Ligand SMILES: [Zn+2]
């Protein structure tokens with residue numbers, strides 16, 4: 058079924074989910090006292106988050122820097138004494154490479170735009186608009202599929218994953234790969250940090266030694282911190298690996314779970330139109346093609362991600378038609394547009 062195009066953005070309006078672009082319009086048009094109190098409370102939370110976020114960025118940079126200081130101050134002299142200068146150089150270069158990748162991706166994730174509908178030329182947005190787009194009353198613009206309004210940034214973010222307080226930024230179409238790469242290099246870095254203290258610093262657990270207070274406490278503290286961060290990051294990093302491989306974002310995962318359950322209740326199967334296949338999803342997310350894609354995805358790049366964030370690659374819908382003919386079931390592509398059932 059061909060997609061229909063609205064002649065005017067307002068024609069594409071469908072019921073926006075409660076709380077998604079519909080909150081915050083407390084200007085006297087039909088809100089009850091309770092709703093106004095809730096909006097005020099939510100607004101206070103948004104403002105508090107906005108205030109705390111820069112402090113969290115400084116805290117993250119401070120702890121990473123303290124780890125690097127401890128490594129070069131205590132571990133590297135020990136490695137030089139016990140293993141020689143060649144191994145010292147290897148450890149130093151590897152540690153600096155990890156540090157560069159962590160800060161590079163943190164910087165690009167925090168300080169580059171995730172992509173918002175306000176940055177897209179309004180006419181281009183209207184031309185791309187189809188029947189399945191919703192409407193954001195706050196931005197007064199069409200809301201493409203997978204786009205969500207962030208109440209903290211007060212913008213509609215293209216292919217929004219979530220708002221990250223550690224980045225003081227939304228994670229969306231253009232900076233998602235930097236977010237995942239930050240998690241990846243933090244995962245590798247915190248594992249390396251914990252192991253290097255454990256294997257290369259004999260004083261680490263000699264708590265009875267008179268030297269421990271002076272030279273053992275900081276490495277011991279950083280070992281505990283690195284191991285704890287590695288455990289926390291592990292859960293988050295592998296969760297995002299699974300989301301990428303299945304063609305979903307954090308917010309969309311919740312929607313998709315509901316769609317799968319609804320379809321199952323009606324004896325049908327829901328097909329995610331943005332699931333291009335595990336490898337293609339990975340290549341699309343990190344914007345890597347060619348024979349070296351399996352290595353290139355983790356390398357630092359300043360190149361802007363290809364695509365616009367409001368017209369996203371989908372699977373060939375004719376596949377669904379073939380599946381429909383084969384199964385004899387009816388294919389439905391309702392108001393969701395991206396909701397496809399066989
Ligand atoms: Zn909006």
Ligand SMILES: [Zn+2]
Nearest residue numbers: 207210220227
């Ligand atoms: Zn945001």
